[in-house]
Amino acid sequence: YIGIFSYIRELFSQVPDSRIRGYSASRFSFNLAGGRCELCAGDGLIKVEMHFLPNVYIPCDACKGKRYNRETLEIQYRKKNIAEVLEMTISEALQFFSSIPPIRRKLEVLEDVGLGYLQLGQSASTLSGGEAQRVKLSKELGKAKKGSTLYILDEPTTGLHFVDIQKLLTVINSLVDSGNTVIVIEHNLDVIKSADYLIDLGPEGGDEGGRVIAEGTPEQVSMNTSSYTGQFLKDKLIRHDFVHTAS
Incomplete structure (x- = not known):
């Protein structure tokens, strides 16, 4: 989605074994015939129809879930084939491609x-919805800073560890510092207390909500006794404040 795979395919096409065999970057796409496994059409999975039950997906017998055919998997970059690279986590890939600036920069944003x-x-x-939003956000961060964009994020911290929430807040603040506007729909208090301006809707959910209960800075909203x-x-x-004073 953010363009990393294009660089990786190009990298594999420049390996000496690829050049000898005449493989282009398209050979390493699992969406095109040639390099992909044709039994599963590059999905790595085979759909088994269960009639009155939900369909079941099982690993492809031909490629064992690797998505590519044997000839393509014979090509290696730094002792790893294309399937092994795609199985890496973002953090692992960041170390693996640390010497390739175009790939490293995009991976750093995802991290x-x-x-x-x-x-x-x-x-x-x-x-998940939150993960998809952050992938899209990372794509925006990779673009040139224009300082005139409105971003709307719907609970982007869902499922995140506290440390990762702090990372996300740093990214959001960098967008704001560049002159952009970020509107976040959120229930996480660590995010809420970091906002420049709050609009609290309530007092309850559903039909009992939807009214503006409080608005202002976090400090101003915290003084409103009508706001949960x-x-x-x-x-x-x-x-x-106590933690900062003590430290």
Whole structure:
């Protein structure tokens, strides 16, 4: 999605064995005939129809889930074939391709938004909503900074560890510092207390919500006794100030 695979395919096509065999970058695409496994059409999986039950997907017998045919897998870059590279996590690939600037820069952005655990070849359909948003965000971060873009993120911290949330906040703040505007729909208090301006909707969910209960800076919202968010936020801000004072 963010263009890394194009660089990797080109890299494999420049390996001496590839040049001898006349392989181009397209040989290393699992979407095109030639280098992919034709039994599974490059999916690595075979669909088994279960009639009245949901379909089941099993690893392809021909390629064992590798997606490519035997000839393509014989080509190696730094002792790894294309399938082994795609099985790497973002963090592993960042070290592996550290000497290739175009690939390294894109991987660094994915790492910065807390996606280091994803595999390079992971299907987009397996990503959660929050992960998909962060992949799109990383693509934007890779572009030239224009400083005139509005970003809307819907609960991007879902499923994230505290450390990864801090990484994401750093990325969001860098977008804001570049002159962009970021609107985040979020329930995580670590994100909420970091906002420049809050709009708290409530007082409840569904039909009992949708009204503006409080708005302003985190400190202003925390002083609003009608805001549930403000009540929890006040405690969070007090503890934050206490930690900074103690340190």
